[in-house]
Every structure is written in structure tokens, then in C-alpha cells.
Amino acid sequence: MFTGFPEETLQFFLDIRFHNSISYFEEQRERFRQDVQAPFYAFIEELAPRLRTIDPQMELRPYKCLARIRRDTRFTKDKSPYRDHLWITFRRAGEPREQSLNYWFEFGPQTLEWGLGFWGENRPVMDRLRRQMAAQPKRIQDIIDDCRLPEHHLVKSGPEFRRMAVPENIPPLLQTWYRSKELYIGRTNVKYEWAFDEKLPERVWRDYRAMAPLYRLLRGIYDDVQAESSQD
Numbered sequence: 001m002f003t004g005f006p007e008e009t010l011q012f013f014l015d016i017r018f019h020n021s022i023s024y025f026e027e028q029r030e031r032f033r034q035d036v037q038a039p040f041y042a043f044i045e046e047l048a049p050r051l052r053t054i055d056p057q058m059e060l061r062p063y064k065c066l067a068r069i070r071r072d073t074r075f076t077k078d079k080s081p082y083r084d085h086l087w088i089t090f091r092r093a094g095e096p097r098e099q100s101l102n103y104w105f106e107f108g109p110q111t112l113e114w115g116l117g118f119w120g121e122n123r124p125v126m127d128r129l130r131r132q133m134a135a136q137p138k139r140i141q142d143i144i145d146d147c148r149l150p151e152h153h154l155v156k157s158g159p160e161f162r163r164m165a166v167p168e169n170i171p172p173l174l175q176t177w178y179r180s181k182e183l184y185i186g187r188t189n190v191k192y193e194w195a196f197d198e199k200l201p202e203r204v205w206r207d208y209r210a211m212a213p214l215y216r217l218l219r220g221i222y223d224d225v226q227a228e229s230s231q232d
Contacts, residue, residue, distance in 0.1 A: 002042040004196040005107060008035035013109050016069075017084040025069075025082055032069065036086065040066050043105075044088060046201040047208075051090055051103070054212045055219065059093035085111055089119070099125075101218050103208050112195050114204050115186030116211045117158065118218075124225045125218065126180060132221070133178050134167045141174055146213045153189050154207060158182035183218075185211060 012035050016025065025032070041062040048060040059065060067087045073079045085108020091100045099122040105114040118125065133140050149155065160179040170178050177183075187207055194200050 002039065002046040002201055003198045004200060005039050005043075006035060007196070009039055009107075010109060010195075012036050013084045016082050017109070020080045020082055020084075022081055036069070037066070040086060040088065040107075043201060047090075047205060050205050051208065054208070054215060055092070057092050058090055059095075060090065064093075065090060084108060101125075101215070101222050103211075103215070105204060107195055112190050112192050113186055114207065115154070115184055116208070116215060117184035117186075118182060121182050122222075124229075125221050126183065128221050128225055129218070130178055133170055133174055137170055137174060140177075140217070141171060143213050143217050144174075144177070147210050149185065149210070152207050152210045153187055154185050154211065155188050156180070156183070156185050158184045185214065 008031075012028070012031060015028070044060065044062040044065050051058050051060060065088050067083070067089070069083050069086060071078075071081060071083055073081065085106065087104055087106040089097065089100075089102040089104050091097070091102035097119050100119050101117075101122075102119060103114070103116050106112070129140075147154070156177065159181045160176065161181050162179075164179045166175050166178050194203060
């Protein structure tokens with residue numbers, strides 16, 4: 001049962017930030033399991049039955065959803081071996097992380113956030129979404145409106161194509177969606193103290209559920225793109 005992230009979770013992240021070495025982590029491995037991994041797993045397990053109502057094929061095994069604390073330093077100048085924060089991604093089982101559609105959650109010393117979007121740029125899906133916007137702008141606008149994003153303090157973000165021409169039939173509220181290069185919808189005005197509250201999964205679930213119509217729209221497009229690519 002999730003009862004809020006304990007202060008020990010935050011303290012571990014702060015400690016690993018200042019003692020970021022393999023030897024230190026190995027000495028603290030049991031502490032990591034108890035103070036970090038266990039509450040993250042409890043958080044995932046609290047949300048899992050609800051997320052199945054949105055997508056029965058979603059990967060919900062905690063060890064598959066939670067990011068690894070050990071960093072891949074092969075292609076980065078920062079050679080620190082461990083992260084000082086962790087994130088969760090809820091996506092379809094067996095799908096690669098890159099370009100995947102997922103609900104996410106992240107917690108660390110300066111971070112508490114969650115939302116929906118693609119992991120990085122997914123041009124094929126966004127191009128197909130643009131075609132649907134041009135062909136059925138009212139349908140797409142109605143799906144977004146059904147999510148009541150402003151009511152839930154959810155905001156679209158991500159880089160846009162600045163010079164992309166937008167068809168004249170695209171309504172003003174859809175134009176920024178049309179130009180999106182990467183697509184993320186995240187929660188604003190999050191209070192950091194929510195991380196330590198047992199009600200956190202309920203708060204996150206309300207926003208995930210609100211975005212379910214948008215998830216299903218993007219999921220359908222993603223599936224169509226994958227089906228077409230497999231036939232090539």
C-alpha cells in the first residue's frame with residue numbers, strides 16, 4: 001500500500017547526488033531497495049488496476065515501469081553512474097521506450113511531475129495526426145475538449161515546427177497541436193508536498209483518466225502507423 005513517499009526516499013536521492021560512486025551505492029543497496037524502490041513499486045501497484053481500464057495491454061509490472069537508477073554513460077559527458085531522481089513510464093508491453101506513447105511520473109529532489117506523451121520525437125505518428133486534424137478538425141478538437149485539460153491544470157508542451165504551414169481549416173486552438181514536433185501534456189501547479197501524501201496516486205489517476213480520450217486517439221494512430229510499417 002502506498003502511503004506517500006517517505007522522507008528517506010528524498011534523502012537517498014540527495015545522498016547519491018553527493019556520493020555518486022559504485023562503491024557507495026553498493027554499500028547502500030539495501031537502503032535503496034527499502035527507501036526508494038519499495039515506495040515506487042507501491043505507487044505503481046496502486047495505479048495498475050485503474051490503468052488497465054484505459055488500456056488492458058499496458059505494461060504494469062513495477063520492475064518494467066520504473067527507470068533504472070544506474071545511468072547509461074556511454075554517450076554522455078556526465079559519467080556519474082547513478083541518477084538522483086527516478087521516473088515511471090506506463091506503456092504497452094514489449095514496446096521500445098523511444099517514440100513510445102506513455103503516461104509518465106517523475107520524482108526527485110527538485111521534481112514532481114506527471115503527464116502523457118511520446119518519448120522523444122515520433123514524426124510518423126505526428127504526421128498522421130496532422131492529416132486527421134486537416135480532414136476532421138472538429139472531431140480532433142472535440143476529443144481534446146473532452147479531456148478538459150485546463151480544468152485539470154494540464155498543458156500541452158514540447159517543441160514545435162516554427163515554419164510549418166497550417167491549413168486554413170484548422171481552428172486556432174488546434175494550430176499549436178498541428179505544429180507540434182514532440183508532444184507532451186503535463187500537470188502544472190503541482191505542490192511538492194503532495195509527494196509525501198497517501199492521496200498522490202488518486203491525484204495522478206484523476207489526470208491520467210482525464211487524458212484517456214487523447215491517449216486512445218494517439219494509441220490508435222500509433223497502432224495504424226506500426227501496422228503500415230510492418231507491411232512495407
